Amino acid sequence: TQLLEQSPQFLSIQEGENLTVYCNSSSVFSSLQWYRQEPGEGPVLLVTVVTGGEVKKLKRLTFQFGDARKDSSLHITAAQPGDTGLYLCAGPTSGTYKYIFGTGTRLKVLA
Amino acid sequence: DVKVTQSSRYLVKRTGEKVFLECVQDMDHENMFWYRQDPGLGLRLIYFSYDVKMKEKGDIPEGYSVSREKKERFSLILESASTNQTSMYLCASSLWDRGGGYTFGSGTRLTVV
Numbered sequence: 511t512q513l514l515e516q517s518p519q520f521l522s523i524q525e526g527e528n529l530t531v532y533c534n535s536s537s538v539f540s541s542l543q544w545y546r547q548e549p550g551e552g553p554v555l556l557v558t559v560v561t562g563g564e565v566k567k568l569k570r571l572t573f574q575f576g577d578a579r580k581d582s583s584l585h586i587t588a589a590q591p592g593d594t595g596l597y598l599c600a601g602p603t604s605g606t607y608k609y610i611f612g613t614g615t616r617l618k619v620l621a
Numbered sequence: 622d623v624k625v626t627q628s629s630r631y632l633v634k635r636t637g638e639k640v641f642l643e644c645v646q647d648m649d650h651e652n653m654f655w656y657r658q659d660p661g662l663g664l665r666l667i668y669f670s671y672d673v674k675m676k677e678k679g680d681i682p683e684g685y686s687v688s689r690e691k692k693e694r695f696s697l698i699l700e701s702a703s704t705n706q707t708s709m710y711l712c713a714s715s716l717w718d719r720g721g722g723y724t725f726g727s728g729t730r731l732t733v734v
Contacts, residue, residue: 543722552625552711552725598664600722607652607671607715608679609723611664 512537512603514612522618523589531584531615533599540602542582543609544573547596589619624648627712627726634733640699642729644712652715653695654723655679655687657708664711670695702733 545553666679
């Protein structure tokens, strides 16, 4: 069974600090996605990483896919209150159209 | 922009009622999904569909059914609502190629009393 575990589960930081969120699995994924979900809304896709070792940047957010395609990280530089939300990683399960989702990291950035 | 529209943001229903949750997407996506999201349990897949009139059970299909008569519309039906079906319901769609991720709707918060 493919599983995605995220750490930490909760993170509360001050505005301006840096942080890293991790998404780990014992299984290989063909791609991984990162989503952000704000309270009362559906998750919004931030990025898809496909190639092992790939790094993608989205303004202050940096996403990395592990060389073995079993893990990924999300680094936020100089966090802002607008970054507050639930961050989810997800990946397609082998041979199906279904995605599995990570356990989520709930981030709160205090002004 | 791809849009996935869920018909209601908030619903309150009584125990035993039949409940319909509607989802429409406007980008010709082949795949559509229904999830529920509960604190501490994350996102759990109820049903998905990869083509018109095709459906497959997800991880927690009990007490639910679905209908996909048109490519753009995927309906979730609670046959007889129960209090343990109080949850946030999320519809999503994706292309057939499995690699591009989902587009989610804004969700329907259902309360069964």
